[in-house]
Amino acid sequence: xxxxxxxxxxxxxxxxxxxxxxxxxxxxxxxxxxxxxxxxxxxxxxxxxxxxxxxxxxxxxxxxxxxxxxxxxxxxxxxxxxxxxxxxxxxxxxxxxxxxxxxxxxxxxxxxxxxxxxxxxxxxxxxxxxxxxxxxxxxxxxxxxxxxxxxxxxxxxxxxxxxxxxxxxxxxxxxxxxxxxxxxxxxxxxxxxxxxxxxxxxxxxxxxxxxxxxxxxxxxxxxxxxxxxxxxxxxxxxxxxxxxxxxxxxxxxxxxxxxxxxxxxxxxxxxxxxxxxxxxxxxxxxxxxxxxxx
Amino acid sequence: xxxxxxxxxxxxxxxxxxxxxxxxxxxxxxxxxxxxxxxxxxxxxxxxxxxxxxxxxxxxxxxxxxxxxxxxxxxxxxxxxxxxxxxxxxxxxxxxxxxxxxxxxxxxxxxxxxxxxxxxxxxxxxxxxxxxxxxxxxxxxxxxxxxxxxxxxxxxxxxxxxxxxxxxxxxxxxxxxxxxxxxxxxxxxxxxxxxxxxxxxxxxxxxxxxxxxxxxxxxxxxxxxxxxxxxxxxxxxxxxxxxxxxx
Ligand SMILES: Nc1ncnc2c1ncn2[C@@H]1O[C@H](COP(=O)(O)OP(=O)(O)O)[C@@H](O)[C@H]1O
Ligand SMILES: [Mg+2]
Numbered sequence: 001x002x003x004x005x006x007x008x009x010x011x012x013x014x015x016x017x018x019x020x021x022x023x024x025x026x027x028x029x030x031x032x033x034x035x036x037x038x039x040x041x042x043x044x045x046x047x048x049x050x051x052x053x054x055x056x057x058x059x060x061x062x063x064x065x066x067x068x069x070x071x072x073x074x075x076x077x078x079x080x081x082x083x084x085x086x087x088x089x090x091x092x093x094x095x096x097x098x099x100x101x102x103x104x105x106x107x108x109x110x111x112x113x114x115x116x117x118x119x120x121x122x123x124x125x126x127x128x129x130x131x132x133x134x135x136x137x138x139x140x141x142x143x144x145x146x147x148x149x150x151x152x153x154x155x156x157x158x159x160x161x162x163x164x165x166x167x168x169x170x171x172x173x174x175x176x177x178x179x180x181x182x183x184x185x186x187x188x189x190x191x192x193x194x195x196x197x198x199x200x201x202x203x204x205x206x207x208x209x210x211x212x213x214x215x216x217x218x219x220x221x222x223x224x225x226x227x228x229x230x231x232x233x234x235x236x237x238x239x240x241x242x243x244x245x246x247x248x249x250x251x252x253x254x255x256x257x258x259x260x261x262x263x264x265x266x267x268x269x270x271x272x273x274x275x276x277x278x279x280x281x282x283x284x285x286x287x288x289x290x291x292x293x294x
Numbered sequence: 295x296x297x298x299x300x301x302x303x304x305x306x307x308x309x310x311x312x313x314x315x316x317x318x319x320x321x322x323x324x325x326x327x328x329x330x331x332x333x334x335x336x337x338x339x340x341x342x343x344x345x346x347x348x349x350x351x352x353x354x355x356x357x358x359x360x361x362x363x364x365x366x367x368x369x370x371x372x373x374x375x376x377x378x379x380x381x382x383x384x385x386x387x388x389x390x391x392x393x394x395x396x397x398x399x400x401x402x403x404x405x406x407x408x409x410x411x412x413x414x415x416x417x418x419x420x421x422x423x424x425x426x427x428x429x430x431x432x433x434x435x436x437x438x439x440x441x442x443x444x445x446x447x448x449x450x451x452x453x454x455x456x457x458x459x460x461x462x463x464x465x466x467x468x469x470x471x472x473x474x475x476x477x478x479x480x481x482x483x484x485x486x487x488x489x490x491x492x493x494x495x496x497x498x499x500x501x502x503x504x505x506x507x508x509x510x511x512x513x514x515x516x517x518x519x520x521x522x523x524x525x526x527x528x529x530x531x532x533x534x535x536x537x538x539x540x541x
Contacts, residue, residue, distance in 0.1 A: 166393070166396060166399040169385065169389050169392065169393055170393060170396055172382070172384065172389075173382040173385060173389075173390075173393050176382050176383060176384055176385070177380055177382060179380065180376060180381070180382065181382075181393075182344060182364040183342060183368070183373070183376055183380075183446075184368065184373075184393050184394050184396050184397075184445060184446075184449065185364070185365040185368035185369060185396050185449065186365065186393070187363070187365045
């Protein structure tokens with residue numbers, strides 16, 4: 001019984017971090033689908049979400065909700081500027097060049113934040129306290145509920161956007177066949193810009209909701225970005241349910257591995273899964289065929 | 295409607311279009327025939343603004359559209375149905391049609407008008423209506439061609455470019471497609487530039503035709519005259535195959 005309770009506990013916290021990985025994975029996939037590039041600055045958007053919220057809260061003395069909105073909005077603008085300055089001018093760049101540029105941008109963003117903010121690790125207060133809620137012998141934090149709730153909302157929001165708005169449909173069309181999209185009048189550049197904007201916003205939001213649990217600092221984006229990337233790879237880089245499941249599975253395995261075996265293995269698990277999938281099922285765990293993309 | 299004056303286009307060093315000139319009057323069906331690699335698709339893509347035009351003029355209703363971005367060209371009333379259909383496979387049939395009206399949505403066009411056009415497409419292509427919720431990739435080749443045509447029409451083009459609509463389709467389906475082309479002109483008054491390798495069928499529906507060979511227009515004239523032309527018959531209508539061998 002003791003063990004069962006422990007396992008339930010690990011699964012709950014695993015699902016919570018897994019939700020974060022899922023969101024970050026989605027934000028990778030959204031950019032990948034519209035540009036074919038892997039944005040290695042993605043983790044920095046996540047970091048900015050947390051760091052900017054704490055800044056707005058402590059320095060600007062905004063109430064929590066306003067602080068979150070400011071942080072997400074600023075990060076979104078940074079995503080937009082990033083696309084305009086670093087991606088768009090390089091029309092004929094190869095994917096490899098673009099990937100290198102995103103790595104450069106991530107180093108730059110991280111460096112700037114370190115200079116302006118310092119190397120301190122800070123915590124964001126939990127959104128509605130820290131009184132644990134008892135569930136099936138395990139405890140759930142209110143922040144866990146926030147994480148699950150926001151994740152579900154973001155996923156629903158993405159689905160609505162991609163399936164029920166003309167811009168969302170245009171983005172899907174563009175990721176399937178750029179030329180044909182161009183021929184119906186869809187501007188590819190505009191879709192790429194959209195993808196950076198959405199992706200920065202989703203990444204920032206993930207960074208905000210995880211910050212009360214794990215603390216945040218200028219360099220948290222590196223590891224979170226890699227985990228999110230791992231989730232996206234598990235989902236075959238689709239911006240759909242596969243990536244979400246990938247994130248949840250990764251988070252759960254990580255948490256179980258760390259809890260039952262040794263916390264030293266936590267990060268190793270993600271890399272092990274990443275390599276395993278790249279070698280054995282590079283198309284992702286759940287991918288059926290091209291009609292499933294998005 | 296459309297007047298092309300001496301346009302040239304290149305792929306790197308390959309000179310794909312050499313001083314091509316042609317014109318279409320409003321309401322005409324003009325066909326462009328030529329062997330594989332003659333430059334037909336290249337010509338359509340320069341018109342659509344997808345391949346840069348190195349020199350020359352493309353006048354659409356008197357306005358030079360050389361250098362305009364592809365989305366701008368569509369908004370000016372020129373739509374292309376690309377070679378190999380290129381429907382958006384993962385998207386539903388209906389979504390494909392809606393995206394044809396993408397610029398009208400963006401321009402804040404009346405939703406009711408767009409919905410009415412969608413209904414019109416379903417009347418013209420009842421098979422698409424039956425399959426409106428299916429992914430476009432699950433359609434047969436002929437249905438995909440209808441969808442590609444419907445998608446282009448949703449932009450309400452004044453000029454429609456069709457790139458080998460009969461390619462890879464069974465003879466009966468090809469007949470359907472050509473019937474649709476005739477209806478588009480008679481019922482909607484659409485001006486059509488039809489690129490075909492199926493020269494006989496194309497010349498039968500067209501008013502006039504041009505023959506393109508290695509990037510140059512080598513012949514032009516009334517469709518009925520081209521059908522009778524000995525060179526055209528020999529090279530493109532599959533008659534007197536022997537003579538080709540003898541040459
Ligand atoms: N993307 C490309 N890059 C280089 N050469 C091309 C490309 N597309 C077409 N070509 C060349 O341009 C010529 C015309 O091709 P195309 O316009 O596709 O002919 P058609 O449509 O009449 O079959 C051909 O010689 C072809 O090899
Ligand atoms: Mg062609």
